[in-house]
Amino acid sequence: MAYPMHRGALIGCGFIANQKHLPALAKLENRIQLVAFCDLVEERAQKAAKEYGTPDAAVYTDYREMLRRSDLDVVYILTPNRTHCELTIAALESGKDVLCEKPMALNSVEAERMCEAARASGRQLTIGYQNxxxxxxxxxxxxxxxxxxxxxxxxxxxxxxxxxxxxxxxxxxxxxxxxxxxxxxxxxxxxxxxxxxxxxxxxxxxxxxxxxxxxxxxxxxxxxxxxxxxxxxxxxxxxxxxxxxxxxxxxxxxxxxxxxxxxxxxxxxxxxxxxxxxxxxxxxxxxxxxxxxxxxxLLRQTGVPGEDLAKNEADFEAEMWLDALDTGKPTLVRPEQAMxxxxxxxxxxxxxxxxxxxxx
Ligand SMILES: NC(=O)c1ccc[n+]([C@@H]2O[C@H](COP(=O)([O-])OP(=O)(O)OC[C@H]3O[C@@H](n4cnc5c(N)ncnc54)[C@H](O)[C@@H]3O)[C@@H](O)[C@H]2O)c1
Structure with missing residues (x-):
């Protein structure tokens, strides 16, 4: 099947970026190119860009500067919990779809603001509940x-x-x-x-x-x-x-x-x-x-037909999220549920x- 190519960006290039998202996204190179990497610690963004980015991938330490780019369509927010609300809203308002790591936010007021920003922007928002x-x-x-x-x-x-x-x-x-x-x-x-x-x-x-x-x-x-x-x-x-x-x-x-x-x-x-x-x-x-x-x-024998059992939950999360973006249908983890x-x-x-x- 021919998929549209997404242009993705990461904010936060620490543990969860390297353990979960980057290895899973690397398996989807026919669907997403990682073209921008942001971290307050520049070397972390540089390392991730070198290992997983396109040859011309750009590195940022200020997420605002990165979000000004109009050639990005999906942003992965992989930073400490305090920043989830601010970064998610900024990314949605700049016209990007957002996967934000769990927990959604520090409190319900922030979570509600994030849901509202998704509705107002017409972009998709999901939370990284890979389980x-x-x-x-x-x-x-x-x-x-x-x-x-x-x-x-x-x-x-x-x-x-x-x-x-x-x-x-x-x-x-x-x-x-x-x-x-x-x-x-x-x-x-x-x-x-x-x-x-x-x-x-x-x-x-x-x-x-x-x-x-x-x-x-x-x-x-x-x-x-x-x-x-x-x-x-x-x-x-x-x-x-x-x-x-x-x-x-x-x-x-x-x-x-x-x-x-x-x-x-x-x-x-x-x-x-x-x-x-x-x-x-x-x-x-x-x-x-x-x-x-x-x-x-025997789950391995009764799994959903056609499913590749070599995939782990991170792979399924990454793939089903892109499916949602391609079809416009909500993905498995909806922001209202995370709220x-x-x-x-x-x-x-x-x-x-x-x-x-x-x-x-
Ligand atoms: N889904 C899971 O099972 C799972 C597991 C671990 C962590 N997480 C979540 O992932 C998030 C990050 O955790 P981690 O373990 O990767 O932490 P980490 O400290 O290893 O990485 C976070 C990175 O974000 C960077 N950062 C912080 N503020 C930033 C900003 N404003 N702009 C750009 N970069 C910024 C830091 O410099 C750091 O490199 C947390 O919300 C955590 O709850 C989820």
Whole structure:
């Protein structure tokens, strides 16, 4: 199939650019050329341009200067959370489609402004929730859609590490990121859960937030010792969300917790007909001919026909985003959905601060 060629630009050439987006975009060289790279640290933009850009790719340290170019059509915003709202709105207003990394924004006011800017500009906006593109997530979504779990009235969104405090970038800085484990990894688990349930109507939220292990012993951390003198964000947070239809969503998000039950970016669903877990693939639990039964679908054999199973979620995210731009149809992650995730996270922080339940 002949695709139109996109001209893409990156703002932020750090970890997520190099780990997720650039390798995935490199596989789509028949669909997108990367022609502009911006980072406050010029060498990072230069390195990315050299490795992944067109021979004439330009390097910037000021995103405003880059956005003035009229020959770019899609911008990837891969910078710390504090900048997402400002950069996204500027890119949309300059006429570009935008993929912004997760979390969408620091708070719901910013998220709403981003949605409004997308509507007003007529450009597309998506958020980098790549876990939705996983084969197991998409399979579970189908199971729920087909009614095979019945009414899903309890969901658990898991994002728990035993010791996995990030040590690069500005993840430990409240002003830059707006929070710690909750806004960083809890956001993924909550996004997946709401999407699989197809339930975007939260009613009440209560939460607790802890700064317990962040100031402690750094032994055993997956990313090496963190700077525990300067950490200003929570290491754990838990949310209890009641949806309008009465369903309960329990969210657990932790970078450091004294538990061996570590499940990250996993969902547990309990419905009236059956339940589903995401441990070691997908497990559907039900009753079958009078016996409790557990079914483990062989996802690699039942994947969507024609799908290339060598692709990972980053590849699917990159490709489906370009499909959306080419067809004009919304992509899998819609900004209005990410805004609900943002509202709930904000309510968990507020509830923890005030000690009260938050009505949405
Ligand atoms: N989807 C995921 O699973 C995932 C994983 C990690 C990080 N992220 C998200 O990606 C974003 C970046 O995280 P990271 O780990 O890449 O951090 P990072 O610190 O490695 O990279 C961020 C880069 O942005 C640059 N930058 C900051 N402000 C800028 C500005 N105004 N203009 C141009 N460049 C600017 C920094 O110099 C840095 O190089 C965060 O929002 C984070 O939540 C997502």
């Amino acid at each position: 939705r593109y996983r084969l197991d997530s998409r399979y579970l979504k189908k199971v729920v859609e087909n009614g095979e779990l019945g009414e899903v009235y309890l969901a658990k969104a898991h994002a728990v590490r035993r010791r996995g405090i990030p040590t690069w970038g500005v993840f430990l800085n409240e002003a830059e990121q707006g929070g710690g484990a909750l806004i960083d990894i809890g956001t993924h688990a909550l996004d997946m859960t709401l999407w699989i349930m197809n339930n975007y109507k939260p009613k009440r939220v209560s939460g607790s937030v802890y700064k317990k292990l962040g100031k402690g012993d750094t032994a055993g951390n997956a990313f090496g010792p963190w700077d525990n003198e300067h950490i200003t964000v929570e290491d754990s947070a838990f949310g209890y969300i009641t949806m309008e239809n009465g369903a309960t969503v329990f969210l657990e998000a932790s970078w450091a917790l004294n538990t061996t039950d570590t499940r990250e970016q996993k969902v547990t669903l309990c419905g009236t007909r059956a339940g589903a877990d995401m441990n070691d693939g997908v497990c559907i639990n039900s009753v079958c001919s009078g016996e409790l039964a557990e079914t483990r679908p 609900v995730v943002t509202q709930i996270l904000e309510a968990i922080y507020e509830s923890a601060r005030t000690g009260k339940e938050v009505e949405l």
